[in-house]
Amino acid sequence: MRPRKERETPLEHVAAAEHHTHDHGHEEHLGFWRKYIFSVDHKVIGLQYGVTALLFLFFGFSLMMIMRWQLAHPGEPIAAVFFIAPMALIGVVVFFISGIKPSLSMLIGLLFLGMAGLVYYLTSGDERFPGGIMLPEFYNQLGAMHGTIMIFLGVVPLGVGAFGNFVVPLQIGAPDMAFPKLNMVSYWSYFVGGLTMLVSFFVPGGAANSGWTSYAPLSVIATTGQTMWIIGMVFLITSSLLGSVNFIVTIVQLRAKGLTFMRLPFFVWAQLVTSFLLLLAFPPLEAAAVLQLMDRVAGTSFFLPSGLVVSGQALQNAGGGSPILWQHLFWFLAHPEVYVLILPALGIVGEIIANNTRKPLWGYKSLVYSVIFLGFMSFIVWAHHMFLTGMGTTISTFFQTTTMIISIPSVIILTALIISLYGASIRFTVPMLFALAFLPMFGIGGLTGLPLGLAPPDIHLHDTYYVIGHFHYVVAPGTLFALFAGIYFWFPKIVGRTMNTRLGKIHFWGSFVAINFVFMPMFIQGLAGVSRRLYDGGQQYAHAQGVLYLNNVMSIAAWVLGAFQVVFIVNFFWSLKRGEKADTNPWHATTLDWQTPTPPPHGNFLHEPVVYRGPYEYSVPGKKSDYTPQNEPETSGQKA
Amino acid sequence: MQIPYTVTPRSDTGLFNGKLGIWLFLASEVMLFGALFSSYVLLRTGAPTWPRGWEELNIPLATLNTAILITSSVTMVMSWASLMMKDFNKFRRYMGSTILLAFGFLVVKAFEYGHKFELGHFPSTSNFFAVYFTMTGLHGLHVIGGIVVNSYLLGPGSKMWNTEPERFTNRVEIAGLYWHFVDLVWIFLFPSLYLL
Amino acid sequence: MHDLLGLPLDASTHGGDIDNMIVIVHWMMFILFIGWGAFFAYLLVRFRASKNPNADHDGVRSHMSSYVEGAIALFEVFLLIGFAFPLWAKRVNQFPAEKEAIIVRVVGEQYAWNVHYPGTDGVFGRTDVKLVTSENPLGLDRSDPFAKDDITTINQLNLPVGKPVIVRLSSKDVIHSFNLPLLRVKQDAIPGEVIRVWFQPTTTTAHIRETLTRTYSIAGGKAPAA
Amino acid sequence: MSDSSQSAEHDIDIKKHVRIYIIVFVTLLALTLITVAVSYLHLSIVPAVTVALVIATVKASLVACYFMHLISEKKLIYISLSFTAVFFIALMFLPLWHMSDNLTH
Numbered sequence A: 001m002r003p004r005k006e007r008e009t010p011l012e013h014v015a016a017a018e019h020h021t022h023d024h025g026h027e028e029h030l031g032f033w034r035k036y037i038f039s040v041d042h043k044v045i046g047l048q049y050g051v052t053a054l055l056f057l058f059f060g061f062s063l064m065m066i067m068r069w070q071l072a073h074p075g076e077p078i079a080a081v082f083f084i085a086p087m088a089l090i091g092v093v094v095f096f097i098s099g100i101k102p103s104l105s106m107l108i109g110l111l112f113l114g115m116a117g118l119v120y121y122l123t124s125g126d127e128r129f130p131g132g133i134m135l136p137e138f139y140n141q142l143g144a145m146h147g148t149i150m151i152f153l154g155v156v157p158l159g160v161g162a163f164g165n166f167v168v169p170l171q172i173g174a175p176d177m178a179f180p181k182l183n184m185v186s187y188w189s190y191f192v193g194g195l196t197m198l199v200s201f202f203v204p205g206g207a208a209n210s211g212w213t214s215y216a217p218l219s220v221i222a223t224t225g226q227t228m229w230i231i232g233m234v235f236l237i238t239s240s241l242l243g244s245v246n247f248i249v250t251i252v253q254l255r256a257k258g259l260t261f262m263r264l265p266f267f268v269w270a271q272l273v274t275s276f277l278l279l280l281a282f283p284p285l286e287a288a289a290v291l292q293l294m295d296r297v298a299g300t301s302f303f304l305p306s307g308l309v310v311s312g313q314a315l316q317n318a319g320g321g322s323p324i325l326w327q328h329l330f331w332f333l334a335h336p337e338v339y340v341l342i343l344p345a346l347g348i349v350g351e352i353i354a355n356n357t358r359k360p361l362w363g364y365k366s367l368v369y370s371v372i373f374l375g376f377m378s379f380i381v382w383a384h385h386m387f388l389t390g391m392g393t394t395i396s397t398f399f400q401t402t403t404m405i406i407s408i409p410s411v412i413i414l415t416a417l418i419i420s421l422y423g424a425s426i427r428f429t430v431p432m433l434f435a436l437a438f439l440p441m442f443g444i445g446g447l448t449g450l451p452l453g454l455a456p457p458d459i460h461l462h463d464t465y466y467v468i469g470h471f472h473y474v475v476a477p478g479t480l481f482a483l484f485a486g487i488y489f490w491f492p493k494i495v496g497r498t499m500n501t502r503l504g505k506i507h508f509w510g511s512f513v514a515i516n517f518v519f520m521p522m523f524i525q526g527l528a529g530v531s532r533r534l535y536d537g538g539q540q541y542a543h544a545q546g547v548l549y550l551n552n553v554m555s556i557a558a559w560v561l562g563a564f565q566v567v568f569i570v571n572f573f574w575s576l577k578r579g580e581k582a583d584t585n586p587w588h589a590t591t592l593d594w595q596t597p598t599p600p601p602h603g604n605f606l607h608e609p610v611v612y613r614g615p616y617e618y619s620v621p622g623k624k625s626d627y628t629p630q631n632e633p634e635t636s637g638q639k640a
Numbered sequence B: 001m002q003i004p005y006t007v008t009p010r011s012d013t014g015l016f017n018g019k020l021g022i023w024l025f026l027a028s029e030v031m032l033f034g035a036l037f038s039s040y041v042l043l044r045t046g047a048p049t050w051p052r053g054w055e056e057l058n059i060p061l062a063t064l065n066t067a068i069l070i071t072s073s074v075t076m077v078m079s080w081a082s083l084m085m086k087d088f089n090k091f092r093r094y095m096g097s098t099i100l101l102a103f104g105f106l107v108v109k110a111f112e113y114g115h116k117f118e119l120g121h122f123p124s125t126s127n128f129f130a131v132y133f134t135m136t137g138l139h140g141l142h143v144i145g146g147i148v149v150n151s152y153l154l155g156p157g158s159k160m161w162n163t164e165p166e167r168f169t170n171r172v173e174i175a176g177l178y179w180h181f182v183d184l185v186w187i188f189l190f191p192s193l194y195l196l
Numbered sequence C: 001m002h003d004l005l006g007l008p009l010d011a012s013t014h015g016g017d018i019d020n021m022i023v024i025v026h027w028m029m030f031i032l033f034i035g036w037g038a039f040f041a042y043l044l045v046r047f048r049a050s051k052n053p054n055a056d057h058d059g060v061r062s063h064m065s066s067y068v069e070g071a072i073a074l075f076e077v078f079l080l081i082g083f084a085f086p087l088w089a090k091r092v093n094q095f096p097a098e099k100e101a102i103i104v105r106v107v108g109e110q111y112a113w114n115v116h117y118p119g120t121d122g123v124f125g126r127t128d129v130k131l132v133t134s135e136n137p138l139g140l141d142r143s144d145p146f147a148k149d150d151i152t153t154i155n156q157l158n159l160p161v162g163k164p165v166i167v168r169l170s171s172k173d174v175i176h177s178f179n180l181p182l183l184r185v186k187q188d189a190i191p192g193e194v195i196r197v198w199f200q201p202t203t204t205t206a207h208i209r210e211t212l213t214r215t216y217s218i219a220g221g222k223a224p225a226a
Numbered sequence D: 001m002s003d004s005s006q007s008a009e010h011d012i013d014i015k016k017h018v019r020i021y022i023i024v025f026v027t028l029l030a031l032t033l034i035t036v037a038v039s040y041l042h043l044s045i046v047p048a049v050t051v052a053l054v055i056a057t058v059k060a061s062l063v064a065c066y067f068m069h070l071i072s073e074k075k076l077i078y079i080s081l082s083f084t085a086v087f088f089i090a091l092m093f094l095p096l097w098h099m100s101d102n103l104t105h
């Protein structure tokens, strides 16, 4: 056991940080490779996750831009410069933004240039764009990879890998994650998985093209890209499994003295439940991936029934398999996975709302219980994605009922977050703007989940743009906005400077307006019966001609949305070097992550923190300061 | 600050980090094999015909393998008990036997596979063989993983006994938990594939 | 609301029920969203820092919200029991008698729908995968006496108005979505399974054609109605 | 187990454990022989599954309880494993339920 240190007030911590005379100082003098590449420090790993995930997000977005071009102008040659030039320009700007010396910006500038090259490759070539016109097969690749990249390589690594890694140990007062080496393996496994996905664009036949859902038998008879997809997924799953074990052990075992479960910041709770979802939901997909791999390379028939005739040829397989089996195994993961997308976002929003309302979160306990209940229920609703696979009355009754039940904790969580605003003193900081916007946006996404969760309406809405609209509202102006909020919020803790507020507000308002123009029309199209995954955007649909003009609206809005992201990217890199200096606790926050120097030293805390109270003691009556850090001893501060 | 509870248990949870970690990992393994068993049951109940295990597979060999794996579980737990009794030499003997038995298991398995191939039975032959090869193959990979871990603990990893005996004992316990789980999976695989 | 949502023309007997339910759910969604939205907007204005410089540590003390949440839960129960369960049961359990219905086999493939009518004898001829050729995509065994009068078409589903139809749906290769939006019919066609769907068209072809600006083909996974 | 390390009384504890391990070992081998013997009766599928699964469950419980010391584990591990058990059951039976209640004709 560690020797017990004397209690100190947070102020003394700050003072000590300036001198930096601590005995563990030497550990920071690691070589470049150990410090930045094969680091075992959770903060560095969190940043590695963050940067990689943001780049993947951007790449997933670029794929989407190519798709949206096609949807708005089906059958017209693509104006590829339109995509490549801005990306290359961003690359150049970012490269030079911090002057000519090796730095993160330079590396990322180069990566953006690389991405521009990749997009050039993808928008040319006779296998993809003969005569500049997109082939339907390539549209399918884009769709499948956009979904896969956004979810598995973008949002989850950002929400769990980056924020979880960076923030959780700090918020619970731990020196690091419980298993630092394992943490490094998680990141590199993710990296290899991502690389595999990228490389798959270059194999014959291109990348996976059977949707992110990879339904059999289509996926089994698909080109080599699908094999790459499976292998990539196995790496990503391994990464998530190791990561989730690490998070759970860290949260359970490394909590600071006095930090009981009911004193944990809401974000930590969200990460804990998320980790359980990853831990127990991913293995079945891993099993399914192995089975699909066997079907593809060893000629088995797990997912192939007898008597298949593909392109006029009878398939020479043993048969007897079940396509539905794949769907069960896939959705057993993929439904919990959507809560993996939303829970860290809810956690971030909770932190930011508490901080910027200057009062505790309302109904902390009900928030915690709701999140646990949500996590539990999310394992038994999965077949609401499968109502139209031929479900009888009993099984559909079960899944409709569980789906309605799971909406209740979401309602409770959202309600509690809104009610938290009552009696507040709201500061409209940039992170707060994003966090506030999250609430109604998630509301729209969540509410539109209800008709989908009821089987009869799903007959009309399944596989239409209504579904696309539903989940993009939860993942894009929902989760993505929450992640932006988190970036603006924790940026000062990471680099010691705040991001520019004016640019931040431009980014917010621009994105907020544009993104609604991207996704709101999807409901209209969906209700009118326009199917998803159509490479021509529904041109052949006689009954939907009246809503097709919206394709253009959405595409233009998507480009405007993209343009406002440039503001973010510039702000991000500019602020790294030139942002306004921030002290250790610029937002006057209460949780432990803000009670340590910026950037936190190796080992995170100068002295073992001790916690005396709940996470959000803002505006405590009778106190002089409007915030009382979790580690401030009871006696001090009461001097008034 | 050092990472706490790597060796000694935390008082409120009663666990050291590795112990909780390995159990969580095993929980995920339960779901992995659970999915495979679920697939097996689904495919089998949906199939018009399905061979009984004894019609296609070699029960005596599999029984031998079951015995081998059970024995290796005992030697594994004994190797840990030896460390608890501070008898390092005994630990080495038991751990060595565990590894040898694991190799024995794989050798028997290889004979079984080889024989199946000679008869022209491949994973693609039928869903029965697809399930058989996939599940035993994945289990086999877990056996290989166990061999790697145990060999490390017997070889280079055992130096820790001299510096941090308690931590080393914990590691052996954790490796043991994994190894028993591999045994446990086989306890279900054996009847469901061979005897039913 | 029906028009506000822009649901397409409905040409089936059961479509009204589905549309109805969609409308009711959306009413609930709108009311909730407007209610919460208004409250939310009020809070943002009322409790901005410039107006309310000192936050109240406790905030709301009442438990009103629990009643609202309870009401939402109750409404969901009402939706389930009052609409979802019975409607679904009607779709999947209460099939019209086979004798009174028109029965058609529909088999999907990349990229066409093969339609198989049993002909005047009302019995489908034997089919076999081995007989599948490009001229005979269904693998119909023409030597089978029952097959003599069978009719097969591609991407054309011709049905009379006012008679129930039972489709026996399947697929030769991958999963396709059998989607007749104007008839409010959608069902996955899954290889290895034959799934029954039923509906009863209420509108004539001519009328549907009129409302459509174009006739449509089904290559993308659609079949023309009526 | 490993929590209280050195004490002499602990040594005795371990010796007791070792005796248990041997008993469990013998039981496991015996159960293996029984289940194999039953399989030679070529029972029809339902009784065969019942017998095999009952025996396998007993064997697995023995391994888990004694070799893996689950019988005296901490609360937290019980909680995690019971969640796992529930989800395992859902994964096992909901797909089967779907298969028995579908619209296939």
Ligand code: HEA
Pocket: A213, A338, A339, A341, A342, A384, A385, A403, A404, A406, A407, A408, A410, A411, A414, A415, A418, A439, A440, A441, A442, A443, A444, A445, A446, A447, A449, A450, A452, A453, A454, A458, A461, A462, A463, A467, A470, A471, A474, A475, A479, C032, C033, C036, C037, C038, C040
């Ligand atoms: C983060 C991701 C996320 C989240 C949180 C959800 C949440 C929900 N989802 Fe969604 N869903 C997806 C991601 C997500 N979903 C994805 C990716 C797909 C498609 C996959 C594919 O096919 O490719 C999908 C598809 C999908 C389907 C399948 C549709 C189909 O294919 O036919 C269904 C059906 O039941 C469904 C239901 C629900 C329900 C009932 C919720 C509930 O949990 C929602 C509960 C929330 C609420 C009820 C909100 C409460 C609102 C308020 C309190 C008002 C607030 C108002 C203001 C603040 C103004 N979803």
Ligand code: HEA
Pocket: A051, A054, A055, A057, A058, A061, A064, A068, A108, A143, A144, A146, A147, A148, A150, A151, A155, A210, A211, A212, A213, A341, A468, A472, A475, A476, A477, A480, A515, A518, A532, A533, A534, A535, A558, A561, A565, A568, A569, A572
């Ligand atoms: C987390 C998941 C996620 C996210 C965030 C998004 C974001 C977006 N998605 Fe997508 N989408 C999916 C998951 C997601 N999507 C899935 C699963 C599918 C189904 C696939 C399938 O059919 O199988 C799909 C399908 C899909 C379709 C339907 C295609 C079809 O059916 O044919 C469309 C159509 O417009 C679309 C559009 C968009 C748009 C415009 C965005 C925009 O909101 C994007 C906005 C993105 C950004 C704003 C990111 C910007 C990045 C940065 C700013 C990084 C900066 C970098 C540094 C600082 C280094 N998506």
Ligand code: CUA
Pocket: C108, C109, C110, C175, C176, C177, C220, C221
């Ligand atoms: Cu057939 Cu899509």
Ligand SMILES: [Cu+2]
Pocket: A334, A335, A338, A381, A382, A384, A385
């Ligand atoms: Cu879902």
